[in-house]
Amino acid sequence: MTTLNLIAIRDGESNGGFYSPAKEKAAIRGPFHHRLHLFRRLRHVAKLKLFLVLFTFCGFFWFFSRIPSSLGWNIHPSSSSFSPSRGGYTVLINTWKRNSLLKQCVAHYASCHGTDAIHVIWSESDPPSASLTDYLNKVVIAKSHTAHKPTFKFDVNEEDNLNNRFKPIKDIRTDAIFSIDDDVIVPCGALDFAFTVWQTAPSTMVGFVPRMHWLGEKKDTHASYKYGGWWSVWWTGAYSMVLSKAAFFHRMYLDMYTNQMPASIREYVMRERNCEDIAMSFLVANATAAPPIWVKGKIHEIGSYGISSLKDHSTKRHKCVNDFVSLYGTLPLVSTDVKAVDARKEWFW
Incomplete structure (x- = not known):
């Protein structure tokens, strides 16, 4: 085995004991792709939070709009x-x-x-x-x-x-x-x-x-x-x-x-x-x-x-x-x- 191959195997062993093509691909992509993946996850979370806020707001609006009628108030003059x-x-x-x-x-x-x-x-x-x-x-x-x-x-x-x-x-x-x-x-x-x-x-x-x-x-x-x-x-x-x-x-x-x-x-x-x-x-x-x-x-x-x-x-x-x-x-x-x-x-x- 050549010296170059020994280094490759040892690197694989030091990162988890086995050689992994996925790990190798991730290493090639580098930190930029990692940040891009992180950004996409954060954007997904932000959309989810925005949806939850809007859903909560609509729920509160519906709830408080029902209060007057439930208490006997009539907002339209009879x-x-x-x-x-x-x-x-x-x-x-x-x-x-x-x-x-x-x-x-x-x-x-x-x-x-x-x-x-x-x-x-x-x-x-x-x-x-x-x-x-x-x-x-x-x-x-x-x-x-x-x-x-x-x-x-x-x-x-x-x-x-x-x-x-x-x-x-x-x-x-x-x-x-x-x-x-x-x-x-x-x-x-x-x-x-x-x-x-x-x-x-x-x-x-x-x-x-x-x-x-x-x-x-x-x-x-x-x-x-x-x-x-x-x-x-x-x-x-x-x-x-x-x-x-x-x-x-x-x-x-x-x-x-x-x-x-x-x-x-x-x-x-x-x-x-x-x-x-x-x-x-x-x-x-x-x-x-x-x-x-x-x-x-x-x-x-x-x-x-x-x-x-x-x-x-x-x-x-x-x-x-x-x-x-x-x-x-x-x-x-x-x-x-x-x-x-x-x-x-x-x-x-």
């Missing part, structure tokens, strides 16, 4: 939560020559559990037709999911005036008024949540469309203000108004707007055909010295046009804010950055 004895709310719809939108609007709000009554503010020259009235009465009954069916009524006005939407309503059974435009749909779940928020602060306005006022440049030593639209609110998170196109307020403000607010403001709204919603925000802020409450919730605008789509809309709104400040002699609006959020529907809060 019809009994808004029985007439607890008030509910009256839906006040402002409409103008858009019967197709009005039909969709009435049908939707009739299906919401909290709706006790629906009133449509009608300011057209011709009264609503008998066929339209009969149709909407049938829709309200058909769409309602409660034993207590909402009442339906047209509040007919002789003149076209934006102030009509805030006239007092006779014989209503609720303190809560939900003011809405005929082209705005608020999902029933969001609406019922906003109603519960309003019940905690019934003297203020609670709504879905926030707006802001900003201090502008002084004019003749007097402060001037600018009206801030949605993008101002989105950028800063601050607001001082919620528009009556989708908002709750107490029915007492209908009487205050019509009979106690300065007549000069109602005349201004009638003349300019704009800003009745800003006037209501001023009225409530002046009465409470408190900000409104913005409720986070998706709303759907089903119309394709309106006052806000006009070219000079922003300019007129700036003017309204400043003119109302002059008529009040002060600025009653109060800014805030507080927002009401339904935590049951939020992943991160």
Whole structure:
């Protein structure tokens, strides 16, 4: 046997007593292949751990989601939560020559559990037709999911005036008024949540469309203000108004707007055909010295046009804010950055 063969046999004997082709192959591959094999094993273990973490998380999520029902809690408002004895709310719809939108609007709000009554503010020259009235009465009954069916009524006005939407309503059974435009749909779940928020602060306005006022440049030593639209609110998170196109307020403000607010403001709204919603925000802020409450919730605008789509809309709104400040002699609006959020529907809060 040659010296080289003796060395090979002795190496085999020293590593375990026998020659092994597998050991020889491993020796040839060297430490790099060993590290690669180790990396693959670690990657396999990491995948297994990740799967276990996700499985555990899903298990916890399922378990805690079952707790409310097991304890007797109901995260979806039942019809009994808004029985007439607890008030509910009256839906006040402002409409103008858009019967197709009005039909969709009435049908939707009739299906919401909290709706006790629906009133449509009608300011057209011709009264609503008998066929339209009969149709909407049938829709309200058909769409309602409660034993207590909402009442339906047209509040007919002789003149076209934006102030009509805030006239007092006779014989209503609720303190809560939900003011809405005929082209705005608020999902029933969001609406019922906003109603519960309003019940905690019934003297203020609670709504879905926030707006802001900003201090502008002084004019003749007097402060001037600018009206801030949605993008101002989105950028800063601050607001001082919620528009009556989708908002709750107490029915007492209908009487205050019509009979106690300065007549000069109602005349201004009638003349300019704009800003009745800003006037209501001023009225409530002046009465409470408190900000409104913005409720986070998706709303759907089903119309394709309106006052806000006009070219000079922003300019007129700036003017309204400043003119109302002059008529009040002060600025009653109060800014805030507080927002009401339904935590049951939020992943991160």
